Amino acid sequence: MKKVYGLVAALSTIVAALVASSACFFFFYQPEEPASLRNE
């Protein structure tokens, strides 16, 4: 199970980094961005 969790964590981190470079999440919602991803 740890391997699956590790995989999900890695994928989520990559997506988080990709989303961080854009002005908006996907459609009409923008959750609070984690401090480490902030590039105002």
Next chain:
Amino acid sequence: MEMLVKKLASKISLSLGYDAEKNAVIAYGLLAIVQTSITIILTFLFGLLVHAPIEALIVCFAVSLYRKYSGGAHAYSANFCTVISVMYCTLAALLSRLLMQTYSHGVMLITIPLVYITVFWISYRYVPVDSPNKPITSEAKIRRMRRGSYIIISAYMALQLVFLILDSHSAEFQSYAISLLFGVSWQAFTLTPVGGILLDKLNSLPKF
């Protein structure tokens, strides 16, 4: 949706021994994956219901790609965002199909330049429209967002021309051309103060 994602992210972080910041990053990425997937799947399914799945997806991707660079008015929750996104994409797809019955190449030749001139002007005037959860203050990032918006709008214009050229070969392209116009104009509208007021009004509806 957010609660479930946060619970799953906490479970993963606990199992892997991650700290609070890493947990927040995982939850953020996971929410992006889950919300994007659910929105696309629901848009496709509701599009099938109105016999216009491709049109619904054209509207969905036209709005979201442009939005990545332009920002815009926001919903109060991921669930509400998914509801209004799917509703708009389905409605626009249905309208595209209906308007196809009265499609006129000449009318499109006038409408397309008018829409894109307005969209370019709105982008020049308002992009990027940030949110309190993700403020954009750096000049470099503002310039990058504006440039990205112009590139995306130019790509849509090129696609619009392709649809315009192909519309005499197949009626499907008439409907695709209309749905692309619905997508780009809706996203431009959400950048304006009036669009912001409309989203605020929708946000004040009873919560679910």
